[in-house]
Amino acid sequence: MLAVEDFVRTYSPDAEPQIAFAWNGKHADEFVDGNLQFRRAVCSYFEDDKDAFPLALIAALFKAETLFAKEAWGVNRVVSRLAQELLERGGVEYLDLYMAGARCGMDAFIETGNITLSKPRCQQLLGQCQANEANGGEKQWGMLAERFAFLLTK
Numbered sequence: 001m002l003a004v005e006d007f008v009r010t011y012s013p014d015a016e017p018q019i020a021f022a023w024n025g026k027h028a029d030e031f032v033d034g035n036l037q038f039r040r041a042v043c044s045y046f047e048d049d050k051d052a053f054p055l056a057l058i059a060a061l062f063k064a065e066t067l068f069a070k071e072a073w074g075v076n077r078v079v080s081r082l083a084q085e086l087l088e089r090g091g092v093e094y095l096d097l098y099m100a101g102a103r104c105g106m107d108a109f110i111e112t113g114n115i116t117l118s119k120p121r122c123q124q125l126l127g128q129c130q131a132n133e134a135n136g137g138e139k140q141w142g143m144l145a146e147r148f149a150f151l152l153t154k
Helices: 004-009 013-018 036-048 055-072 078-102 106-112 119-134 140-153
Strands: none
Touching (some): 004 036, 036 078, 055 078, 055 106, 078 106, 119 140
16 A cells, blocks of 8 residues: 555545545444545645645545544544635535535534635635525525635634
8 A cells, every 4th residue: 555645646536445435334333444544544644734635635535534424423523624625725616525525414514614714715605505505406505605604704
């Protein structure tokens, strides 16, 4: 297996299976995520040097960690930092992924909201959520609109 730094430096979407949520379908003491150890090492490196990470890798980590949260009944605190970087760098292009992650249980919903965004990015995301809701989208768009409206007040 590649060293973490090499994995990050050479990452392409073809490498996503190495960090994807690889669940055995069981819970509690029998719960296993075959990629957990390596993914957590990559997440730890992200916390030290987020600028070294391509957006596609941040998205893949966010997806894996929020799916993990749903089945493990707990969330890794890095999820908020992944969410923040995903939205700040990726904007509305990653809003669907952000919503999917936020819908992975109460823990993930709360942790994905523990973010700080630039005012322009927050306004852009708020506008997109409002437009999605107005166009007959799911009610969760309204909840995300409230989240981004709140972030604008901070």
